[in-house]
Structure formats: structure tokens, C-alpha cells
Amino acid sequence: MTTRTEFLGSIRREMSKTRGLFETHPVPRPPDAGQAFEMVKRQMAERWPQALERFREEFERIAGVFHRVARLDEVPGAIKRIAEARQAKSVLSWDPGALGLDLRKSLGPEGYSVTVAPDGDPDVPARQLHRDAAAQAEIGVTGVDWALAETGTLVLVSGRGRPRSTSLLPATHVAVFDRGCLLESLEQVGTMLEALHADPARSMSGAVINFITGPSRTADIELTLTRGVHGPKDVHAIFVEGR
Amino acid sequence: MKASIMITCLGDLLFPDVGVAMVKLLRRLRVTVDFPPGQTCCGMPLFNSGYHHDAALVAARTVKLFERAEHVVVPSGSCAWMVKTEYPGLLKDDPALKAQAEALAAKTYELSQFLVNVLGVTSIDSPFQGRVTYHDSCHLLRGLGESRNPRALLRGVKGCELVELPGSDECCGFGGSFSVRLPDVSTAVLNKKLANVESTGAACLVACDAGCLMQMGGGLSRRGSRVRAVHLAQVLEPEEGE
Amino acid sequence: MSDAHLETPFPERAHAALGDAHLQEALTIATTKFIGLRKESFEGYPDGEALRDRARAIKEATLQGLDQHLERLADNIERLGGHVHWAATGEEARDIILRLCRDKGVRMAVKSKSMATEEIELNEALEAAGVKPVETDLGEYIIQLAHEKPSHIIAPAIHKTKGQVADLFSKELGGRFEADPEVLTAVARKELRQKFLEADMGITGANFAVAETGTIVLVTNEGNGRMVTSLPRIHVAVMGMEKVIPTMTDLMVFLSILARSATGQKLSSYTTLVRGPRQPGEVEGPEELHLILMDNGRTRQIAGTLREALYCLRCGACLNVCPVYRQIGGHAYGYTYPGPIGILLTAMLKGNAAVKDLAHASSLCGACKDVCPVRIDIPRMLVELREHLDREKIAPWGERMLFGLARRAMASPGLFDAGVRLGRMAQRPFVRDGKLRTLPLFFGKWTRTRDLPPVAARTFSERWKEIERP
Numbered sequence: 001m002t003t004r005t006e007f008l009g010s011i012r013r014e015m016s017k018t019r020g021l022f023e024t025h026p027v028p029r030p031p032d033a034g035q036a037f038e039m040v041k042r043q044m045a046e047r048w049p050q051a052l053e054r055f056r057e058e059f060e061r062i063a064g065v066f067h068r069v070a071r072l073d074e075v076p077g078a079i080k081r082i083a084e085a086r087q088a089k090s091v092l093s094w095d096p097g098a099l100g101l102d103l104r105k106s107l108g109p110e111g112y113s114v115t116v117a118p119d120g121d122p123d124v125p126a127r128q129l130h131r132d133a134a135a136q137a138e139i140g141v142t143g144v145d146w147a148l149a150e151t152g153t154l155v156l157v158s159g160r161g162r163p164r165s166t167s168l169l170p171a172t173h174v175a176v177f178d179r180g181c182l183l184e185s186l187e188q189v190g191t192m193l194e195a196l197h198a199d200p201a202r203s204m205s206g207a208v209i210n211f212i213t214g215p216s217r218t219a220d221i222e223l224t225l226t227r228g229v230h231g232p233k234d235v236h237a238i239f240v241e242g243r
Numbered sequence: 244m245k246a247s248i249m250i251t252c253l254g255d256l257l258f259p260d261v262g263v264a265m266v267k268l269l270r271r272l273r274v275t276v277d278f279p280p281g282q283t284c285c286g287m288p289l290f291n292s293g294y295h296h297d298a299a300l301v302a303a304r305t306v307k308l309f310e311r312a313e314h315v316v317v318p319s320g321s322c323a324w325m326v327k328t329e330y331p332g333l334l335k336d337d338p339a340l341k342a343q344a345e346a347l348a349a350k351t352y353e354l355s356q357f358l359v360n361v362l363g364v365t366s367i368d369s370p371f372q373g374r375v376t377y378h379d380s381c382h383l384l385r386g387l388g389e390s391r392n393p394r395a396l397l398r399g400v401k402g403c404e405l406v407e408l409p410g411s412d413e414c415c416g417f418g419g420s421f422s423v424r425l426p427d428v429s430t431a432v433l434n435k436k437l438a439n440v441e442s443t444g445a446a447c448l449v450a451c452d453a454g455c456l457m458q459m460g461g462g463l464s465r466r467g468s469r470v471r472a473v474h475l476a477q478v479l480e481p482e483e484g485e
Numbered sequence: 486m487s488d489a490h491l492e493t494p495f496p497e498r499a500h501a502a503l504g505d506a507h508l509q510e511a512l513t514i515a516t517t518k519f520i521g522l523r524k525e526s527f528e529g530y531p532d533g534e535a536l537r538d539r540a541r542a543i544k545e546a547t548l549q550g551l552d553q554h555l556e557r558l559a560d561n562i563e564r565l566g567g568h569v570h571w572a573a574t575g576e577e578a579r580d581i582i583l584r585l586c587r588d589k590g591v592r593m594a595v596k597s598k599s600m601a602t603e604e605i606e607l608n609e610a611l612e613a614a615g616v617k618p619v620e621t622d623l624g625e626y627i628i629q630l631a632h633e634k635p636s637h638i639i640a641p642a643i644h645k646t647k648g649q650v651a652d653l654f655s656k657e658l659g660g661r662f663e664a665d666p667e668v669l670t671a672v673a674r675k676e677l678r679q680k681f682l683e684a685d686m687g688i689t690g691a692n693f694a695v696a697e698t699g700t701i702v703l704v705t706n707e708g709n710g711r712m713v714t715s716l717p718r719i720h721v722a723v724m725g726m727e728k729v730i731p732t733m734t735d736l737m738v739f740l741s742i743l744a745r746s747a748t749g750q751k752l753s754s755y756t757t758l759v760r761g762p763r764q765p766g767e768v769e770g771p772e773e774l775h776l777i778l779m780d781n782g783r784t785r786q787i788a789g790t791l792r793e794a795l796y797c798l799r800c801g802a803c804l805n806v807c808p809v810y811r812q813i814g815g816h817a818y819g820y821t822y823p824g825p826i827g828i829l830l831t832a833m834l835k836g837n838a839a840v841k842d843l844a845h846a847s848s849l850c851g852a853c854k855d856v857c858p859v860r861i862d863i864p865r866m867l868v869e870l871r872e873h874l875d876r877e878k879i880a881p882w883g884e885r886m887l888f889g890l891a892r893r894a895m896a897s898p899g900l901f902d903a904g905v906r907l908g909r910m911a912q913r914p915f916v917r918d919g920k921l922r923t924l925p926l927f928f929g930k931w932t933r934t935r936d937l938p939p940v941a942a943r944t945f946s947e948r949w950k951e952i953e954r955p
Binding site (some may be wrong): 001002003004006007008009010012014017018022024026029030031058070103113116120121122123126131135136150152153158159160161162164165168186187189190191193194197205206207208209210211212213214215216217218219220221222223224226228229231232234 | 509511514515518519542545546548549551552556559565570571572574580581589621622623624627638640641642643645647650666667669670671673674676677678681682697698706707708709711712714715716726732733734735736740741748750751752753754755756757759760761762763764765766767768769770774778780784785788790900928
């Protein structure tokens with residue numbers, strides 16, 4: 001079995017043969033992560049309305065369904081409408097602490113079966129239970145870390161109470177976000193990611209970050225586009241105006 | 244204004260009319276034309292097939308042939324490309340030859356580039372009449388970045404109706420030795436090109452490269468098509484009766 | 486599939502492909518669509534050209550610090566609880582995976598699309614070891630059922646019509662399915678959902694790995710990449726070592742042009758950034774993460790002719806515009822990677838002799854270089870490969886003789902003129918109506934399908950004397 005030293009050794013040997021042969025164009029280093037992060041936050045505090053409009057355009061262009069409500073407590077109503085249109089009854093949600101809403105309280109009494117992600121460090125049985133629920137659920141409700149206007153992308157960081165499968169296994173994904181999530185460009189997303197990884201205080205509790213740009217799709221058969229191959233068939237984004 | 248003709252091997256052997264038309268055209272535009280003797284080939288077939296040592300020998304002699312030329316005008320995009328882009332690299336081991344190659348590269352022009360960029364003309368008087376369509380030869384288009392000038396020159400001919408060729412930037416399938424190494428594939432690519440050509444309803448297919456004209460002309464002729472494949476020079480300076 | 490198909494010479498394989506009507510139809514539809522999608526995407530993206538330049542610069546700069554970036558990547562992954570393996574060869578990479586399967590009791594592995602695993606023929610090795618590999622990318626799923634290899638770098642089943650897919654599903658899965666992509670997609674979704682939930686191991690490739698953060702990046706559309714990296718208890722990622730990039734900022738540059746080049750999308754449906762195995766507090770995710778960094782011929786090119794081919798993002802754009810690929814499809818090439826970049830990658834992985842025919846499967850039109858997101862100069866490297874084949878005397882002697890003659894004629898006007906006179910004489914019996922319609926021997930390869938103008942009665946050089954006067 002090749003060791004790290006051997007592997008890198010052979011690379012270094014080859015690299016040494018090319019010394020001076022290739023022009024070096026220094027690639028721009030990312031600016032100070034913390035400062036850049038603050039600058040983006042300041043910019044977006046002002047520019048969020050334009051970003052929202054652009055986000056809506058791009059999101060709808062990739063078959064996303066956009067909703068707008070005035071207050072957080074109107075979100076369950078919007079989810080209900082989505083569920084009715086799909087004749088869906090089972091809902092999977094992020095932990096209420098992560099989502100900012102407890103759908104068990106608002107949708108449970110209306111006849112919906114609601115499962116929420118466990119908080120804390122779930123043991124094996126708890127994980128299996130959640131997996132079974134995720135496999136059955138028809139609607140998955142999550143929050144959003146960043147909503148990228150340039151491409152209509154929802155960026156979700158996984159972690160405690162924020163499972164990856166909520167936005168993946170159910171056929172319908174509903175994402176709830178507000179003005180603080182909006183970003184304009186991929187470049188800004190890069191800035192946020194640099195800051196996220198650089199600052200331990202901001203560090204994520206999960207191992208995966210997902211960029212979700214519309215529903216699951218494929219064109220593998222004759223380049224005919226179909227949706228909902230393995231991931232959700234529909235993606236809804238609910239913008240909450242109030243802070 | 245002086246111009247030396249680099250006739251190219253295919254131009255010399257198979258399309259001498261194109262060379263003659265080019266000379267007449269240039270003289271009409273008050274260019275003094277000469278023809279350095281002893282020309283054979285630019286060496287591109289050798290280069291493309293990987294015989295670089297041999298190609299360098301050919302490049303070296305070509306560079307010497309055109310030493311005293313003021314401008315070198317070539318009726319073929321691929322040959323102009325070869326001289327302008329590849330000669331200096333082929334001769335890099337001999338600093339004197341390399342310098343000469345760079346000098347030659349700087350003063351070598353494909354015909355349409357010479358007419359528009361050096362002589363500054365786009366509107367050339369020609370009795371040519373008819374609907375034409377234009378094929379973008381790969382080395383002229385991608386190698387020399389030229390797609391505008393030939394079209395401008397064609398539009399500049401009053402009796403000429405230029406119709407855009409669908410897929411004009413797609414290869415005709417010639418590729419030099421490719422055309423005989425993989426003749427089936429070359430022909431399939433050609434057939435696709437000719438289907439597009441015939442869809443334009445043009446009477447003439449115009450190109451600025453002898454290889455392309457050989458391939459497309461050969462295909463058109465084989466299928467008894469009424470479409471003629473001609474060089475740009477033959478539209479700008481048609482022979483009597485064309 | 487063994488290399489048995491390679492016993493048929495390439496020109497014959499190409500010829501067979503040209504005669505396959507289904508294939509021709511499928512290729513025309515697919516490549517034309519891809520070309521349009523990419524074109525539209527870049528036309529609406531004024532920043533695109535500068536970003537391509539920047540992407541290329543990042544790739545070059547990364548190569549110049551490759552060892553350091555790989556070390557950083559490995560340190561970060563290990564710090565997060567992942568494992569890094571170093572595979573000098575494809576065989577080693579396979580052995581590492583097989584050993585993991587044995588040690589961890591893996592019986593079934595779900596795979597998301599990975600050309601790196603195709604390159605090392607992983608599925609055959611897994612099956613031989615009693616582990617069931619299940620391809621979950623729809624295109625890969627189709628070709629797995631059909632016992633075929635991918636025919637395109639990003640759309641593996643593009644050579645199949647929907648009718649063929651319907652027949653395949655009906656035959657292999659039992660049932661009668663309509664030739665409707667919606668219906669067939671739903672069938673695959675249902676079949677594979679259970680597999681994701683039951684699999685012991687998830688195997689992926691990696692589009693990028695960010696050194697500074699230890700992140701493995703997967704660019705997908707279907708969601709299977711996400712399933713495979715979250716549901717099974719072990720995740721194994723196989724990655725060519727040249728895919729490492731320095732920072733998240735760099736990643737954004739590549740993401741901005743990759744999907745556009747491949748499918749015309751601004752971004753693919755899912756870009757998944759994986760940083761280590763399941764973290765405490767997560768309800769799902771693999772217990773173990775293994776990244777296998779693979780050399781398999783790549784290191785040798787750092788100082789080699791094919792260095793630039795190490796920039797490749799595996800987007801497939803060059804395939805779609807290649808006049809040869811568009812006519813013969815991927816299988817005729819005979820190796821894992823088809824199309825223009827495929828010829829270079831095959832030389833990289835299997836040596837120059839493997840491409841003695843393929844190096845000439847190009848008209849050098851340059852369309853590939855035009856569309857490559859990182860502006861790889863594929864035609865230049867093809868010509869250099871041809872030069873190696875010449876130097877190593879791999880080209881057939883008949884060809885070398887012919888070119889030797891040509892070279893002498895080009896070097897000597899006397900010989901050239903003699904050749905012209907000889908040609909004029911020799912062609913006389915074959916000239917009909919001012920054209921050459923059939924010619925013997927080697928020249929027949931042209932005249933079989935095309936006419937040829939004869940050598941002129943008087944060449945331009947010969948006519949110059951009359952028109953010489955100013």
C-alpha cells in the first residue's frame with residue numbers, strides 16, 4: 001500500500017522537473033474572511049429587496065414555487081395549502097429550535113402527521129426512527145441558511161436538528177427564509193463559506209452543506225428533462241417578511 | 244504596396260485558377276504582385292501527423308523563400324495559420340531562423356485578412372451574381388479568429404446575396420490526412436455539412452481554404468449537386484463566363 | 486467488460502457506429518441539444534469568459550503547488566475524522582475498497598456517478614468479491630442493467646433511445662413500461678429508493694476537493710449523490726489527485742462555469758459539500774468517510790506532454806462539439822473516456838501505444854478547445870501525441886514511407902515538380918469529365934465517396950510566366 005510520503009514524493013519528483021518552465025500567475029487570495037463577511041452583511045442589509053426580486057425570478061425559472069407571507073405564524077397556513085394541493089398528510093420538519101416553528105402544534109391538530117428532527121445527540125434507535133419517518137414523509141420543511149439570488153439556490157447547512165434528508169427524501173421540499181438569508185452572487189457565497197470555516201464560533205455542527213437549485217432532475221433519457229428522480233419533485237420557498 | 248503570393252501546394256496543383264484570380268484582383272487594387280519561385284508546401288501535413296522534425300525543415304526553407312517579401316498573401320486559412328502560429332515554435336532551436344519565422348508570421352495574411360485589414364477594402368466591384376453561402380474553415384475561424392472579413396467582402400459584392408449557412412462553424416470533415424485515415428467518418432461529417440449547404444438554396448458555396456474546397460467540392464460533385472464550391476477570390480474576381 | 490472489443494480495429498468500430506441508425510439518431514439529438522444549451526448559457530453570461538480564464542489560472546497555480554494542497558487536504562480530512570488513502574494505481578484503489586468491504590461487512594454498495602470508478606473498473610471487482618454494486622444515477626443505472634459502459638462523460642446512456650430504455654426496463658425489471666421518460670424515471674426512483682436505505686456503503690467520485698477546508702464536492706442533478714453520502718454507514722470517495730483546489734473562493738469560480746459548460750444550467754440541482762463523516766448531533770450521515778486519492782498515470786504528466794489535460798473538469802463539452810464524437814459516439818473509442826479529452830486521458834492512463842489510432846480520430850478542427858471551460862488546448866496535445874507516436878515508431882511503416890516521400894518532395898522543388906509531372910501522367914486514365922472519380926490503392930479511400938480535382942494541366946507556378954508582367 002502506498003504511503004502518503006511515497007505518493008507525495010513521486011509528485012514532488014515530477015514537479016521538480018518543471019521548475020521555471022511555467023509562468024506563475026498568482027491567484028487572488030480571498031480577502032480577510034471576517035472583514036469580507038461583515039461587508040457582505042452590510043451590503044445585503046440594504047440590497048435585500050432587489051436580491052429578493054432576483055431570487056424569485058431565478059427560483060421560478062428553475063421550477064421553484066415562491067410564496068410570501070407577512071409573519072412567521074402564517075407559515076403553517078402556507079404549508080397547509082401546499083399539502084392540500086398534493087393531498088399530502090405527513091410532514092417532516094427540522095427541529096423547532098432550528099426552524100423557528102413547531103409544526104406539531106400548528107399542523108398536528110389539523111390532521112397532519114408531523115415528525116420533527118431530534119435535537120441533541122440522537123442514539124441509534126432514535127436515528128432509525130427518524131430515517132423511517134423521513135422515508136415516509138411526503139413534505140419536508142426546512143429553514144435556509146442562504147438564498148442565492150443569482151441562481152435561485154437555497155443553501156442549507158446540516159447539523160444538530162437540521163438533518164440532510166428533510167430536504168431530500170420527501171417528494172416536496174418547503175424551505176422557509178427571511179431577508180437575512182439573501183445573497184446576490186456566488187462570489188458572496190464564497191465569502192460566507194470562507195468565514196464559516198475560518199471562525200470556530202461560526203462553525204457548523206454538521207458535515208454537509210447542500211446547494212439546492214430547484215427540484216431533483218435528470219435528462220439521461222434522450223435529454224428529455226424529468227423531475228423528481230431521487231430527490232424532491234417540487235421545491236417551495238416561503239419568504240417571511242417580518243423579522 | 245507589394246505582395247508576394249504563397250500559392251500553397253493544393254492551390255498550385257489543383258486550384259491554379261484561384262491563384263490567378265487572386266493575382267488579378269490584387270493588381271486591380273493596385274498591389275504589385277510577385278511570386279517567389281521554388282515553393283512547394285507549408286509543411287502542415289507533416290506537422291499535423293506528428294513529423295515535426297521534417298516539418299521544421301520545410302518551415303526553414305519556406306522562411307528563406309519569403310525573406311524579402313513585404314507582405315505574404317495566402318489563399319488558404321490553414322496555411323496562413325501554419326506559418327503564423329506554428330513556424331516560430333518549430334524553429335525555436337535556431338535563434339536566427341526563429342527570428343526570421345517571427346518576421347514572416349507578422350507579414351503573412353490570409354487573403355480576406357489582407358484585403359480588409361491591410362488594404363482597407365470591403366466593397367469590391369465584381370460582376371458576380373447569385374446567392375452564396377459561406378463556410379467557416381476551422382483554421383481561419385479558430386486559428387486566426389476570422390469570421391467577419393470574408394462575409395463583409397461577400398456582402399460588398401452588389402450582385403451577391405449572402406445567406407448564412409446553418410452550422411457554418413462546423414468542420415467539413417477534411418482535417419488533412421484525417422480525410423483518408425478515417426474516410427467513413429470524414430464522409431459522414433461532410434454529408435452533414437452538404438445537407439446544410441443545400442438547405443440554403445445557394446448556387447455557390449464559398450470558402451477560404453483549399454482543403455475545405457477539395458472536400459466539399461468533391462462531395463458536391465459526387466452527388467451531382469448544382470451547387471459549386473468556389474474560393475472567395477473567384478467571387479471577387481470571376482473569370483469571364485463565371 | 487474485458488478489452489475484447491479492442492480487438493476490432495478502431496476504424497472498424499467507427500464504421501459500425503456510423504451504420505447504427507438508432508445511435509446516429511440519438512447522437513444527433515443529444516449533441517445538438519447540449520451544444521444549444523451551453524451556447525445559450527454563455528451568451529447570457531458576460532462574466533463567463535473572464536471566469537474561464539480565472540479557472541484555468543487556478544488549475545495551473547494548483548499544479549504548481551500540488552503536493553502542498555494535497556497535504557493540506559489530507560490533514561483537514563483526518564482532523565475531521567475522515568480517512569485518506571493514497572492509491573498509486575487503479576488496482577490499489579480497487580484493493581483499498583475491497584479491503585474496506587471485507588473489514589466492514591459490506592454486502593451492497595450504492596454508487597453515484599463516478600468516472601474515476603469506471604476508470605478502475607470497480608464494479609467488476611466488487612461483484613467478483615461478492616459485493617453488489619448498485620448504480621443510482623439514472624444513466625448509469627440504465628447501462629448497468631444493459632451490461633454496457635458509459636458512452637458520454639456526463640450522460641452515460643445518451644446512446645439509447647427511450648424505446649430502448651423502455652424495452653430494457655421491461656426485460657430486466659419485469660413489467661411493461663411505456664417509452665416515456667417520465668414513466669421510466671419514476672420506475673427508477675421507486676426501484677432505487679429502497680437500495681439507498683438498505684445499502685452498507687456509498688461510493689462516489691468527487692468533482693473537487695477543497696484543500697483549505699477538507700471538503701469533498703459533488704456536483705449532481707438527481708439527488709442520488711446526496712443519498713449516497715448520507716444514508717449508508719460508510720462513504721468512500723474516489724478522486725483523481727488533480728481535482729484538488731485550494732479554497733472555497735476558488736470553488737465558486739469553478740461552480741460558476743462547470744454546469745453551464747456541461748448542461749447549460751447555472752448550477753446543477755445539487756452541489757454537495759462534504760466535510761468529514763457524521764458529526765456529533767447529526768441524526769444521519771456515515772460513521773466513516775474514506776477519501777481515496779488516486780494517481781493512476783496522472784503524476785507522470787505533471788512534467789509530461791499531457792500536463793494541461795490535468796485541468797479537465799470532466800464536463801463533457803468537448804464531446805458534444807467534436808465532429809468525430811458526434812458521428813461515432815462514445816463506445817467506438819473503446820476506452821473509459823471518449824471524445825477529444827478522452828483520447829488524451831486514455832494516453833495518460835494506458836500509454837501512448839493505446840492511442841495509436843485514436844490520436845488520429847480528429848480533424849484538428851479546434852471546436853473542443855473553443856468550448857473547454859478551462860481552455861485546454863486539446864488539438865495541440867493531439868498533434869504532440871502524434872509526434873510521440875512517430876518518434877516511438879508506433880506509426881505503421883507504410884505511412885512513415887509515404888510521409889518520408891512527401892517530406893522529400895516538400896524540401897526540393899525539383900522533386901516536387903517531378904512529382905507533379907508524374908501525377909499528371911498517372912492520373913490520365915482516371916479523369917472523367919474533368920474530375921477524378923475512382924483512383925486505385927490508397928487514393929481510393931478518397932474517391933470512394935468524393936470526387937477529386939485532377940492535377941491541373943498547368944499549375945499556378947507554370948502559368949506564372951504568362952501573368953508575371955505587372
